[in-house]
Amino acid sequence: xxxxxxxxxxxxxxxxxxxxxxxxxxxxxxxxxxxxxxxxxxxxxxxxxxxxxxxxxxxxxxxxxxxxxxxxxxxxxxxxxxxxxxxxxxxxxxxxxxxxxxxxxxxxxxxxxxxxxxxxxxxxxxxxxxxxxxxxxxxxxxxxxxxxxxxxxxxxxxxxxxxxxxxxxxxxxxxxxxxxxxxxxxxxxxxxxxxxxxxxxxxxxxxxxxxxxxxxxxxxxxxxxxxxxxxxxxxxxxxxxxxxxxxxxxxxxxxxxxxxxxxxxxxxxxxxxxxxxxxxxxxxxxxxxxxxxxxxxxxxxxxxxxxxxxxxxxxxxxxxxxxxxxxxxxxxxxxxxxxxxxxxxxxxxxxxxxxxxxxxxxxxxxxxxxxxxxxxxxxxxxxxxxxxxxxxxxxxxxxxx
Numbered sequence: 365x366x367x368x369x370x371x372x373x374x375x376x377x378x379x380x381x382x383x384x385x386x387x388x389x390x391x392x393x394x395x396x397x398x399x400x401x402x403x404x405x406x407x408x409x410x411x412x413x414x415x416x417x418x419x420x421x422x423x424x425x426x427x428x429x430x431x432x433x434x435x436x437x438x439x440x441x442x443x444x445x446x447x448x449x450x451x452x453x454x455x456x457x458x459x460x461x462x463x464x465x466x467x468x469x470x471x472x473x474x475x476x477x478x479x480x481x482x483x484x485x486x487x488x489x490x491x492x493x494x495x496x497x498x499x500x501x502x503x504x505x506x507x508x509x510x511x512x513x514x515x516x517x518x519x520x521x522x523x524x525x526x527x528x529x530x531x532x533x534x535x536x537x538x539x540x541x542x543x544x545x546x547x548x549x550x551x552x553x554x555x556x557x558x559x560x561x562x563x564x565x566x567x568x569x570x571x572x573x574x575x576x577x578x579x580x581x582x583x584x585x586x587x588x589x590x591x592x593x594x595x596x597x598x599x600x601x602x603x604x605x606x607x608x609x610x611x612x613x614x615x616x617x618x619x620x621x622x623x624x625x626x627x628x629x630x631x632x633x634x635x636x637x638x639x640x641x642x643x644x645x646x647x648x649x650x651x652x653x654x655x656x657x658x659x660x661x662x663x664x665x666x667x668x669x670x671x672x673x674x675x676x677x678x679x680x681x682x683x684x685x686x687x688x689x690x691x692x693x694x695x696x697x698x699x700x701x702x703x704x705x706x707x708x709x710x711x712x713x714x715x716x717x718x719x720x721x722x723x724x725x726x727x728x729x730x731x732x733x734x735x736x737x738x739x740x741x742x743x744x745x746x747x748x749x750x751x752x753x754x755x756x757x758x759x760x761x762x763x764x765x
Contacts, residue, residue: 511536
């Protein structure tokens with residue numbers, strides 16, 4: 365992939381700079397419950413303010429189905445951002461995003477001012493990368509900076525389309541950091557390189573497993589996806605999550621790993637229960653059984669203590685660790701022990717530790733290990749696609765250096 369321009373390569377003083385951020389934050393009754401993504405965007409925004417740019421911010425939030433919906437408005441983000449920056453953030457409350465309010469707000473900007481546009485997905489053509497909306501966004505700006513790694517795997521108007529209609533475009537600091545950590549890990553890792561994959565579905569991680577079999581020294585597999593691998597080894601998995609169509613594929617992956625000298629670690633013991641907890645954090649009766657003896661009428665919902673020790677030991681000797689996906693139903697305290705053990709092992713190692721967004725990022729932050737990791741990716745789907753070795757459209761669209 366060609367090296368792309370960074371925000372520091374642009375002459376921004378006195379220029380209108382449109383910045384695509386990832387402000388897709390969780391809201392409860394109009395209150396932001398996790399502001400990590402807002403905090404992650406601050407370095408680029410502050411740099412532009414300090415260097416005299418007119419800073420126009422845009423982002424999506426949630427998935428509005430039929431155009432504008434009040435519950436998906438970015439108004440709460442504007443208020444929180446204003447507090448974080450210690451200066452007013454003018455919110456352009458246009459349902460058509462680039463409307464009279466947005467144009468008026470931008471026209472009145474002085475160097476160092478900040479305007480936030482309304483949710484880009486209030487325009488239906490945003491997700492289709494429609495030309496008209498891309499041109500509308502570009503009409504507000506001279507330059508474009510993409511700092512939304514979490515949306516970099518989507519070719520939308522506000523991540524890709526707009527870049528064709530401005531003078532120059534560049535990566536923001538967050539985007540550059542993501543590319544550096546994930547890129548170095550996948551393309552030139554300091555070895556031993558250990559990858560931990562968890563989460564529910566094997567199907568979601570197939571391409572990642574395939575790519576990492578050519579890169580990693582050890583592949584650790586936990587979570588719901590591990591039971592299809594255990595099945596591929598001829599073990600019975602009771603009523604545990606299983607993807608019957610992928611059993612042969614998993615058997616092939618185990619054989620490929622053996623041929624390449626890549627170590628694949630699978631659970632040796634499991635925490636089983638009669639049923640999935642309902643609600644998810646409900647008290648539940650469990651027992652620990654060997655992976656070779658999962659009862660026919662029970663399901664495994666977490667890795668057992670022996671597996672947790674095995675996985676933690678594998679991490680201890682590593683120099684680079686990438687983790688994507690929890691080891692069990694971490695939302696339930698009784699079933700979070702495996703995920704906690706892995707998070708703790710990563711927190712205690714001297715290795716470069718990279719958490720691949722989504723559920724693993726939530727788990728690490730919820731369990732209080734966030735500040736012990738080298739890098740927590742802000743993009744779940746984007747980091748997965750990057751680990752697959754795919755080119756991300758939001759990065760490709762930036763101006764080459």
